[in-house]
Amino acid sequence: MSTAKRLVLSWRGRKQSHDSSVGRLVAHGGSALGSVDGHELDEIAVVSSNADPCHVKYGSGPLSTINGPRLVPGIITSTGGRMVGERLCSSGTRLDVITSPAQSGVQASGGVKSSNESVPRALKSVSKQSLLDLVSCKLGMSKPQKPRSYNEHYFSHDSISIACANAAANVSSAASELDLSRKARRKDLRSKLKLPSSVALASYAEAPFLGRWRTSGSAAGINPPSSNHLNSTSSCSGTERFGFRRADSYHPRSRISPKWTFVFDPAGRLCYYWSMVVSLAFLYNFWVIIYRFAFQEINRDTILVWFCLDYFSDFLYLADIMFHFRTGYLEDGVLQTDSTKLRQHYMNSTTFYIDCLCLLPLDFLYLSIGFNSILRSFRLVKIYRFWAFMDRTERHTNYPNLFRSTSLIHYLLVIFHWNGCLFHIIHKNNGFGSKNWVYSDSENADVVKQYLQSYYWCTLALTTIGDLPRPRNKGEYLFVILQLLFGLMLFATVLGHVANIVTSVSAARKEFQAKLDGVKTYMRMRRVPNHLQVKVIKWFDYLWLTQKCSDEERAVSCLPDKLKAEIAINVHLDTLKRVEIFQNTEAGFLCELVLRLRPVLFSPGDYICRKGEVGKEMYIVNRGRLQVVADNGRTVLATLKAGSYFGEISILNMGTAGNRRTASVRSVGYSDLFVLSKKDMWDVLKEYPAARVRLEAIAVKRLEKYKKAPLEKAAMGRSQSTPGLIESRGKIALEDMWIPPCLSGLTPAYPRSLLGSPPRAPDSPGSRGSRGSRASTSSGRSHRQTPASHARSGTTLHCDSMTQLVSEAATPLLGSHEALESEIKRLRERLHTVEAENSAMSTKLNQQQWELETRLAEIEMQICGSRSTSSLEDNERNRESII
Numbered sequence: 001m002s003t004a005k006r007l008v009l010s011w012r013g014r015k016q017s018h019d020s021s022v023g024r025l026v027a028h029g030g031s032a033l034g035s036v037d038g039h040e041l042d043e044i045a046v047v048s049s050n051a052d053p054c055h056v057k058y059g060s061g062p063l064s065t066i067n068g069p070r071l072v073p074g075i076i077t078s079t080g081g082r083m084v085g086e087r088l089c090s091s092g093t094r095l096d097v098i099t100s101p102a103q104s105g106v107q108a109s110g111g112v113k114s115s116n117e118s119v120p121r122a123l124k125s126v127s128k129q130s131l132l133d134l135v136s137c138k139l140g141m142s143k144p145q146k147p148r149s150y151n152e153h154y155f156s157h158d159s160i161s162i163a164c165a166n167a168a169a170n171v172s173s174a175a176s177e178l179d180l181s182r183k184a185r186r187k188d189l190r191s192k193l194k195l196p197s198s199v200a201l202a203s204y205a206e207a208p209f210l211g212r213w214r215t216s217g218s219a220a221g222i223n224p225p226s227s228n229h230l231n232s233t234s235s236c237s238g239t240e241r242f243g244f245r246r247a248d249s250y251h252p253r254s255r256i257s258p259k260w261t262f263v264f265d266p267a268g269r270l271c272y273y274w275s276m277v278v279s280l281a282f283l284y285n286f287w288v289i290i291y292r293f294a295f296q297e298i299n300r301d302t303i304l305v306w307f308c309l310d311y312f313s314d315f316l317y318l319a320d321i322m323f324h325f326r327t328g329y330l331e332d333g334v335l336q337t338d339s340t341k342l343r344q345h346y347m348n349s350t351t352f353y354i355d356c357l358c359l360l361p362l363d364f365l366y367l368s369i370g371f372n373s374i375l376r377s378f379r380l381v382k383i384y385r386f387w388a389f390m391d392r393t394e395r396h397t398n399y400p401n402l403f404r405s406t407s408l409i410h411y412l413l414v415i416f417h418w419n420g421c422l423f424h425i426i427h428k429n430n431g432f433g434s435k436n437w438v439y440s441d442s443e444n445a446d447v448v449k450q451y452l453q454s455y456y457w458c459t460l461a462l463t464t465i466g467d468l469p470r471p472r473n474k475g476e477y478l479f480v481i482l483q484l485l486f487g488l489m490l491f492a493t494v495l496g497h498v499a500n501i502v503t504s505v506s507a508a509r510k511e512f513q514a515k516l517d518g519v520k521t522y523m524r525m526r527r528v529p530n531h532l533q534v535k536v537i538k539w540f541d542y543l544w545l546t547q548k549c550s551d552e553e554r555a556v557s558c559l560p561d562k563l564k565a566e567i568a569i570n571v572h573l574d575t576l577k578r579v580e581i582f583q584n585t586e587a588g589f590l591c592e593l594v595l596r597l598r599p600v601l602f603s604p605g606d607y608i609c610r611k612g613e614v615g616k617e618m619y620i621v622n623r624g625r626l627q628v629v630a631d632n633g634r635t636v637l638a639t640l641k642a643g644s645y646f647g648e649i650s651i652l653n654m655g656t657a658g659n660r661r662t663a664s665v666r667s668v669g670y671s672d673l674f675v676l677s678k679k680d681m682w683d684v685l686k687e688y689p690a691a692r693v694r695l696e697a698i699a700v701k702r703l704e705k706y707k708k709a710p711l712e713k714a715a716m717g718r719s720q721s722t723p724g725l726i727e728s729r730g731k732i733a734l735e736d737m738w739i740p741p742c743l744s745g746l747t748p749a750y751p752r753s754l755l756g757s758p759p760r761a762p763d764s765p766g767s768r769g770s771r772g773s774r775a776s777t778s779s780g781r782s783h784r785q786t787p788a789s790h791a792r793s794g795t796t797l798h799c800d801s802m803t804q805l806v807s808e809a810a811t812p813l814l815g816s817h818e819a820l821e822s823e824i825k826r827l828r829e830r831l832h833t834v835e836a837e838n839s840a841m842s843t844k845l846n847q848q849q850w851e852l853e854t855r856l857a858e859i860e861m862q863i864c865g866s867r868s869t870s871s872l873e874d875n876e877r878n879r880e881s882i883i
Ligand SMILES: Nc1ncnc2c1ncn2[C@@H]1O[C@@H]2COP(=O)(O)O[C@H]2[C@H]1O
Pocket: 609, 615, 628, 637, 638, 645, 646, 647, 648, 649, 650, 651, 655, 660, 661, 662, 663, 664, 665, 706, 709, 711
């Protein structure tokens, strides 16, 4: 067992026996998923896993290198302004120790590969983390990266020491403690490894870097550490996988002249453009070889030009072989970048032999048989490159049907071209005994005309249009029959392709039409009123005109969740950013929300919500105009435009009417909104208590603003009859509610106790919490309802709902006995609802409280754990002390 492997095991042992937060050991073997079975560990690196998201990079895209930077996809790598040592000193509470086989003692750290147990966790965290990164980048939340010194780039022994020294000067005493504990831990590790002190945990590898230039001077001492292969990735997007780096710039001591090296990512753009160039070279051969063979006359005057073009295309073929030597490939899903492996992989592949075959130098035969372009026919084997290029273009293009049509036409033209040239060759060689069956003036015409005549003949034959000169002998008959049969097949194939293209072009329209027809049939069957039918059809019109997909969720349903999330972020985030309520909130919070948004479309005049309804959703205006209207439906209290939001008050239970809508909102024209359900909102808020406090604070402010606005007046005018913006009077038992004495005689079923309460006495002992006038109560309420208190209080909803009950109970407008009775019934029902909600709310709050406490305890444990020294005894002591 290698020393490094022992290190792994020893760390694993420690990991099992201690809290996992103390250190995380990540083994780096040869296999993609970090299995160390059968692999020697050759590299060791220490990476802090709690780096700032924007200072942390993952394998760019889904791929990572195995032998260059050696990253398993999803493993966090240090990239940011803070070097590892610094992070270790200042904030790291968890260490990832990456080991791999000792090439010469412990050599350069080639990168990161996780141990079996750490991989799934890392992958999981990464998918979320990368989304967070995406959101952070989109929001511009990423912290500016500090310019890094050479030492900061790499976590060599020196760099760690220097970083620790630098950091020690800056960080707090707590950080220094952590620093010390880590130094002790490193010492401990060193002693376990029995390595000389000059060999640091983070060592260098002699591995190439993915898409990076490096110097040939890759002596152990000056090699950069592997983790940097992604360090210089330009953005948080993690999409750029090709870049260059001079390794001599890594280390000031380096005096070796730079020799550039690079590896191409097969999925990268560079590879794509290169395949385009090679495809052009192939196309040249594809069109020209047969043409020059059929019409050899053209060679006489232009031989030099043809030579130049031929050998230029050969040069491109040759360059393609070189290119292949430096093109990475995937092994177990991980991009290989090791030059030796790349070379071996290419040379052992069929592609290599095909590429060599393409360049078979039959040209030497020119010397004996003279110039004949058919000797270059092996160049056509390169067609595999052309097909690959076409496939990729078809996958990537935004106009697939246009591309398919163009490609089909091209294939047709090429087939006609080859067929025409073949026909001309037969004709030139005296046909099948006679030349009567071909056009007569061919002999005298110039080359271009002869070519066009042949092409024309083939077009007639292959499109089965006919009108060909009649064949005379058997050979001619046979040839023309074959031509016509081939033409038939070709025609059928082309028709099929064209039909496919046309179908896919009109697929969206057909689907839309089918939906519309279905709805129309349904409305006719159910005798839906005409005006409604017209409204529905207009809604479809708008949908079609704005090119909206009626079922956006279904459109992306086949994608994996992570991709869906990324799409959702890109589609919705801009809208969310405009919404004040979500500005300056945590990226993770937004990320969670964005995944839960559903687009909806409202027609002109539609009420999105009505005052007094139970609020179940909040809305964000993406496009369109909406009006907040008073009860009468005419008084407009506010107009909402893109970027506005509404419906938050009831779903946050902030209104005086608890979870009831405080106003009605109507769509003026077609409105394009995002809906966020109450459940989703609360699910997210559960995880982000700070965001919740903030949202509630904004909601409180908004409520106050509404109250100052005309809404208050409008609401007051009709607040006696409807739930809504009615001022809080505190919590009053139903029994204590006041009934106007004039009605008491008419209410035999009504509890007598109710009648005893003084009429709307604000200071009544029965009206707990009621103080002062309506206005003062209002301000008192808003004062009481601080976000924090609201967030913590499980009684707010109860209070609000009861307030509403009180207000409604205090309504003096009930004119008759029946009305009173029905009102009592209604109030009782509502009371039950409110009680049910209240108990559900308290359960939720209890759960939240429990979660917070647990989290707090965890963090305390972590802090204690990270301060501990590496020794077992210390950890044990810490644990005890925590307990
Ligand atoms: N005066 C107002 N100005 C703007 N928006 C309002 C006003 N009154 C109510 N709203 C919004 O309309 C929404 C109606 O439902 P909610 O009470 O849940 O939340 C309400 C607010 O978001």
